[in-house]
Amino acid sequence: MLGPTNTGKTHLAIERLCAHSSGAIGFPLRLLAREVYERVCAIKGPGQVALITGEERIEPKGARWLLCTVEAMPARPDLAFVALDEAQLAADPERGHIFTDRLLHARGREETMLLGSATLEPMVRVLEPEAEIITRPRFSTLSHVGAKKLSRIPPRSAIVAFSAEQVYVMAEMLRRFRGGAAVVMGALSPQTRNAQVAMYQSGEVDYLVATDAVGMGLNLDVEHVAFAGLSKYDGHRHRRLTTAEMAQIAGRAGRHHKDGTFGTLAGAGGGDPEFTDEEVYAIEEHRFPPLTRLFWREAEPRFDTLATLIADLESPPPRAELATPPEAIDLAVLRRLAEDPDVAATVRGSRSVQRFWQVCSLPDFRHQGSEVHARFVARLWQDLRGGYLGADYVAQAIAQLDNPAGDIDTLQGRIAAIRAWSYIAQRPDWVLAHDEMAARARAVETRLSDALHGRLTERFVNRRTTVLMRKAGADAALLPVRLGEDGAVLVDEEPIGHLRGFRFSVDPLARASDRKLLLAAAERHLPGLLSARLGELAADAQALRNLDMQGADLLWQGLPVARLVKGKGLLSPRLRLDPALERLSAPEREGALAALEAFVAAQSERPLRPLRRIEAATTDPEAGASLRALALRLVEGGGVVSREEARLDDLSPAQRAQARKLGIAVGALDVFVPAALRPASLAAWAVRASLHGLPAKAPPAHARPILPAREAPTGYRRAGPQALRVDLAERVIHAAFAERAHARGPRSHGRRFMIDPALARSMGLGEPGFIALxxxxxxxxxxxxxxxxxxxxxxxxxxxxxxxxxxxxxxARAAQGAKPDGKPEGRSRSQPAKGQPAKVVPHGAFAGLAALMGGG
Structure with missing residues (x-):
């Protein structure tokens, strides 16, 4: 399974592992093996899963699924499934021979998977011609965006450097520009690396500074990768990164289906790095030179003598596609100690030679070179050649390192030393009571890692304004304050808070001891910053685009600047500026208030125009008391009042005519203003009604004519499980009365008649709602x-x-007194006066309608 990063290869391997009765996966990093171990434990249960690395072994009895580092993979032909992750590392000068051996010999009984870069394909075809090669495309795309200054790097970015000193410089600069950064380096312990990554993933910091160790084994929420350099020292020489190495690091940007970007860092000094056009094309298109050789070393040397062992380890590869690797640290230590007569004299016999080689294979966690590491191995061999290391001896060595005090470099040295003892303690053939000693070593490593994480966080995240305080003393006016492009309030380029709209908030990461000085500096300069922002608002020619009403709040750029409050009339609220604008001068506040009031008036003019006409009638002395009372009820009801409450009998014919001119319609059940039933009109009315304590429920932004009854807003009538707008309800009732008026026609069934529900169905009104209405x-x-x-x-x-x-x-009484067209009507002419004999009602549709209006 070959392809670039972010193709889901490892995820597929985990699925295949869990689908088999047993299996193992070899990973390049202990960190990645631990992460996958926890995932498989959640699926299969911890009693069935083993973790095997050089420093940690969790092996339940009868475990069937093994997660290992490549070096620690056991040779078990009984496993049904075997996978090798990052198989292209077979071309790595330091560890490549181990990956090559697993590629050639590690096999599952039923299935074997090799996961790696597409550059490995030619070698797989040559070395394993029967293998089925499946390639997978990357889920997301990578795009080159050029060079950016550190201060312009977007959030959720990783800055990659190639030395510890450069990592510290970048992290320190980000602390000043952006409030902090997480740090990831190969020299950190897995626990410290996890803690730093968790701090970044949780959003506590928006930036990650790392060495090229970030390119493998870490799944991060990174949107952009910035290279602080494009060359590194590989242990032998200073060289430019290969395009495959660049792509491995740049591939951290964008995960799953989220695209990512990469570029370089400008202004870093010493000449800004730049990608060539060929490199950009290769990274974006995932096209790299294929591997032409893999490193090989004899995996099963003879242990007759030290000379035989060294000769086998230096023997040439058996095939032309394989190459002899540079001298690895274990072979360098073996050669150096074999040349020491005092040490060589203690190695006699094949079993002693084999044990000596195992001691020389101890990883160099300190990374101090073969000379220093050889001295440590020689001391260890002197203690081991006679048998086991005593528990007291190992416990004392571990206890000497159990000291969380010190700076970053000191803690890193102790962690490297304790990792060596973790490797030693977990070997049952080296240490008595190895389980207890391994647990002690892991506990010390955890404490030291926590301390190192604290030091890194304190140095690159929590140190806030010490330099500023030394520079300005107690006089906050001396601190230069300016507004950044993203709304950050900067004091001498140190972010102390953010100005969102007209509201200032202090940076939550600022120390309590510094807040007083920083707040004082902000208070001195905030009026000027607010005035400049107010000028932006006043000069905005497209205020309708940037101003928005949400409920009673008036927003500018998504943040409140004013709020509607109760006014003299229901439709005439007052506008109150946000308290943050109180820092402005009186003329500035008055100008801002006038501009915002003009916007609110313009925005609400059309939606509220029908109700404003009704509201004007409430104060018109010529309208009469009855019409003024009806108008007041309509304004308070959002343009709707039930017919019973309308008191239509109190209206004179002239008042009824005037009501029709005002847009008031009289229905069988409700008196309403059709033009006021639009969603925008009801929403604007609901905001203003709530200020006066009136029950009001605004319709949704895109309200449908028919809603569930539980969601019925103002302007809707409930009908069984549904609610429909009152004007539509009147249309349905009008159609029903029309059917009744024709009851004496050809479809007559005596007093009974049929009603066609087609109109209600076309509106979306169901049968229960139709019947209830x-x-x-x-x-x-x-x-x-x-x-x-x-x-x-x-x-x-x-x-x-x-x-x-x-x-x-x-x-029902309201319906009895209404015509089908919804207009009020007095007594029918066909209805006899009191004391007069009843007249025979003539047949016909209109005569039947007249009888209906008169009481039937």
């Missing part, structure tokens, strides 16, 4: 009689009748 208007459904036994044919139609309820109240 008609019942409110006085209609009653008559279920059809079932067919007699033995009869066939279509079911009888559903019939309706209408009559006012016996209690004569509510909405």
């Amino acid at each position: 008609l019942r409110q208007a006085g209609f009653r459904q008559i279920p059809p009689r079932p067919l007699a036994g033995g009869q066939a044919g279509p079911p009888a139609p559903i019939l309706w009748d209408w009559r006012p309820p016996a209690h004569g109240g509510g909405e």
Whole structure:
């Protein structure tokens, strides 16, 4: 399985591992092996999964799934599945021979997977011609964005340097510019690396400074990778990175389906690094020169004598595609100690030679060179050649390192030393009571790692304003304050807070001891910063784009600048500036208030125009008391009032005519203003009504004409499980009355008649809601009689009748006094006066309608 980074290769290998009855995966890093171990434990249970690395071994009895580092992979032919991750490291000068051996010999009984870069494909075809090669594309794309200054690097970025000194310089600069950075280096312990990465992943810091160790084994939420350099010292010479190495690091940007960018760091001094066009093309298109050789070293040397062992380890590879690697640290130590007569004299016999080689293979965690490491191995051999290391001796060596005091470099040295003792303590053939000693070593490593994480955080994240305090003393006015491009308030380029809209918030990472000085500096300069921002608002020619109303709040650039408060009239609220603008001078506040009031008036003019006409009638002395009362109820009800509460009988014919001119419609159930039922109109009214304590529920932004009853806002009438806008409800009732008016026609069934529900269905009103609405208007459904036994044919139609309820109240009485067109009507001419004999009502649709309006 070959392909670039972020193709899901490792995820697929984990799935295949769990699908088999047993298996193992070899990883290039202990950190990655531990991460996958925890994932597999969650699937299979900790009693079935083993973790095997040079420094840590968790091996439950009978464990069937093994997560290992490549060096620690056991040779077990009984495993059903075997995978090798990052197999292209077979071309690495230091560790490549180990990956090559696993590539050639590690096999699963049922399935074997090699995961790596596409550059490995030619070598796989030559060395394993029967292998099936599957390539996978990258989930996201990588794009080159050129060089950026450190102060312009976007958040969620990783800055990659190639020396510890350069990492510290970058992190220190980011602390000053951006408030801090996490640090990841190969010299850190896995625990410290995890803690720093967790600090970045959680968003505590937005930047990560790392060496090229970030290019492998870490899944990060990185959007941009910036290279502080494009060359490094590889232990032998200073050279430029290969395009494959560049791509491995740049590939940290963008995870899954989220695209990423990469570039270089400008202004770092010493000549800014730049990608060539060929390198940019290769990284973006994932096209790299194929590997032409893999490093090989004899994996099963003879242990007859030291000379035989060294000769086998230096023997030439058996195939032309394989190459002899540069001298690795273990072979260098072996050669150096074999030349020491005192040490060589103690190595006699094949078992002694084999044990001596195991001691020389101890990893050089200190990275201080073969000379220093050889001295440590020689001392260890003197203690081991006679048998085991005593528990007291190992415990004392571990206890000497259990000291979390000191600076970053001191703690890194102790962690490197304790990792060596962790490697030693977990070997049962070297240490008595190895389980207890290994647990002690891991506990010390954890404490030292926590201390190192604290030192790194304190140095690169928490140190805030010490330099500023020394520079300005107690006089905050001496501190230069300016507003950054992203709204950051900078004191001598140190971020002390943010100005969002017109509100200033202190940086939460500032120390409590520094807050007083920083706040004083901000208070001195904030009026000027706010005035400049107010000028931006006043000069904005497209205020409608940048100003927005959300409820009672007036927002500018997404932040509140003013709020509506209760005014004299319901539709005339006052505007109160946000308290943050109180720092402005009186003329500036008045100018801002006038500009914002003009915006609010312009924005609400059209939605509230129908209700403003009704509100004007409430103070018109010529309208009469009854019409003024009706208008007041309509304004307070958002343009809707039930017919019972409208008191239409109190209106004179002239007042009714004036009501129609004002846009007031009279329906069977409600009196309403159709133009005020638009969602924007109801929303604007609801905000203002809530300021006066009136019950108001605004419709959704894109309200449908029919909603569930539980969501019914103002302007809607509930009908069973649904609610529909009152003007639509009146249309449905109007259609029903029209059907009743034609009841004496060809479709006549005596007093009963049919009602076509097509109109209601076209609106989206279901049958339960349709029935409930008609019942409110006085209609009653008559279920059809079932067919007699033995009869066939279509079911009888559903019939309706209408009559006012016996209690004569509510909405049925309103329906009785309304024409189907919703206009109020007095007594029907066909209705006899009191004491007069009843007249015969002529047949016909209009005569039937007249009878209906008169009471039927």
